[in-house]
Amino acid sequence: MKIQGRIIFYNPQTGKGKIILHTKEKMNFSIEEWDEFELAPEVNLLVDCEMDKDILIGITVSSENQTVSRPAYERDLSTDEEYIDDETEVEASTYTVDEALKIHFSPIEQAIGKPPSVINTKEQLDYFLAKRFLFTAYNNLRSLDPKIYEHGEMKEKINTIDTLHKAYNSLSEQVDIPQYAFEMIFLRIQPEYIKNQEQREKYVSAIPSLTELINSLEADLKSGEENLKTTTNKKIRLSIGAKLKKIRGVYVDAIHERACIKEELEDMVNIKQIYTKKYFREFDKKLSILQVKYKDMIERILNYKAYDFDSYMWKNAVKSKSIKEYFKTSGIKGTYSTETFLRYYLKTLDQDKLKYEQEELFRLLNYFESKNS
Numbered sequence: 584m585k586i587q588g589r590i591i592f593y594n595p596q597t598g599k600g601k602i603i604l605h606t607k608e609k610m611n612f613s614i615e616e617w618d619e620f621e622l623a624p625e626v627n628l629l630v631d632c633e634m635d636k637d638i639l640i641g642i643t644v645s646s647e648n649q650t651v652s653r654p655a656y657e658r659d660l661s662t663d664e665e666y667i668d669d670e671t672e673v674e675a676s677t678y679t680v681d682e683a684l685k686i687h688f689s690p691i692e693q694a695i696g697k698p699p700s701v702i703n704t705k706e707q708l709d710y711f712l713a714k715r716f717l718f719t720a721y722n723n724l725r726s727l728d729p730k731i732y733e734h735g736e737m738k739e740k741i742n743t744i745d746t747l748h749k750a751y752n753s754l755s756e757q758v759d760i761p762q763y764a765f766e767m768i769f770l771r772i773q774p775e776y777i778k779n780q781e782q783r784e785k786y787v788s789a790i791p792s793l794t795e796l797i798n799s800l801e802a803d804l805k806s807g808e809e810n811l812k813t814t815t816n817k818k819i820r821l822s823i824g825a826k827l828k829k830i831r832g833v834y835v836d837a838i839h840e841r842a843c844i845k846e847e848l849e850d851m852v853n854i855k856q857i858y859t860k861k862y863f864r865e866f867d868k869k870l871s872i873l874q875v876k877y878k879d880m881i882e883r884i885l886n887y888k889a890y891d892f893d894s895y896m897w898k899n900a901v902k903s904k905s906i907k908e909y910f911k912t913s914g915i916k917g918t919y920s921t922e923t924f925l926r927y928y929l930k931t932l933d934q935d936k937l938k939y940e941q942e943e944l945f946r947l948l949n950y951f952e953s954k955n956s
Contacts, residue, residue: 585631587645593624595754595874597711598882600624602632602642614879616642623871676773676858680866683769684873691877694750695884707886708893710744712947713921717889720924721896728903732896740892747888751881754874761867762859769866770858779854786844786851793841800834893921922951 586604593600598614610632617624618633618641633641678686708717725732770776807827814820897919900906910919917923925948932941 584634586634587647588630588632590624590626590628590630593626595623595878598875598879602630604632610639612639612642614875616640617875618643620872622868623875625871676769676862677775678769678772680769680862680869683772683866684869686772687768688873688877691750691754691881694746695877695880706890707883708890709950710882710885710889712943712950713889713893714748716925716928716944716947717893717921720921721892723924724896724900724903724906727909728905731899731903731906737895737899740888740895744885744888744892747881747885751878751885754878754881761870762863764870765859765863765866766855768870769862770855773854773858776854776858779852783848783851786848789844790841793837793844797834797837797841800830800837803830804834897921922948922955925951 586606588602588604588610591601591603591609600612602610602612604610614624616639622644624642629645629647631643631645632639633643721732804827807823807830811820811823811827814823900919906919909915913927915923915927917926925944929944929948
């Protein structure tokens with residue numbers, strides 16, 4: 584059964600969102616239920632929700648989306664297009680949209696490497712939920728027995744996780760505002776755009792300096808003319824007149840130069856507007872798809888790496904006499920695991936004074952329990 588709804592919230596970093604159905608019921612969803620290839624979820628998008636009883640099993644874009652108002656950046660783009668002469672010709676961009684996106688995402692691809700088969704394994708630990716306490720446990724165990732954890736293999740695992748996490752975070756930088764992303768990722772690598780901007784900035788920065796010079800020369804001319812009127816000495820008058828002639832020459836040249844620059848600015852081809860008209864929609868569409876693709880891939884790899892790190896950390900703990908002694912004297916019972924250590928840690932907290940970070944730990948415990956059930 585299909586029910587129409589509208590996306591009222593979506594976080595591309597987590598792949599989580601919320602839909603309000605036409606029945607006024609609100610429902611959470613994740614990127615796992617998204618069945619569109621060419622379009623990423625976005626706020627205000629009308630969707631058709633495939634339901635199996637009360638369970639959401641799939642989401643597709645509704646055919647009625649032409650009635651939805653366009654995002655502000657698209658309205659701005661249409662406004663810009665009104666001022667672009669369709670007969671204005673510029674060279675095609677040096678880098679295509681695909682090439683610009685490949686350049687931008689190359690550090691991400693390097694961090695990922697060849698997508699490992701582990702991204703689909705069941706051996707995963709929710710990295711973003713567990714990472715804070717996972718490294719708290721690691722630091723505590725390392726303080727008990729530094730030799731167990733301060734070696735190359737452990738450091739390599741930590742460095743890999745850190746690199747992947749930074750790559751994941753970088754996917755949100757410069758892309759949350761589509762027009763800003765277009766400028767930073769696409770426009771700023773185009774030689775013609777760079778040359779155009781440099782010339783435009785040169786002209787724009789010259790105008791204030793010329794205006795200041797013109798104002799200064801006007802004051803000098805006014806002062807010199809007043810002196811000329813009140814001076815009767817012929818020799819001094821000739822000297823003042825000669826200076827005024829030079830000032831007037833510089834003054835006229837400055838006014839003419841400023842006028843020419845303003846005219847040049849008005850006549851300059853606006854490469855940004857033309858490229859935006861030609862390439863923006865293709866760029867925005869492909870960027871949204873790639874952002875979701877890479878985030879999902881990195882998150883899956885991080886989940887496996889968190890599982891691998893967690894397993895390796897406790898595999899070493901079992902070998903340590905000092906850690907075993909600590910568990911014994913602290914009354915920590917159960918297997919050597921993050922879940923066991925978390926249960927012990929939570930018992931030490933005052934539940935009436937929990938902060939948000941500590942409440943997250945109870946959600947983590949529920950997560951461990953659900954995996955074991």
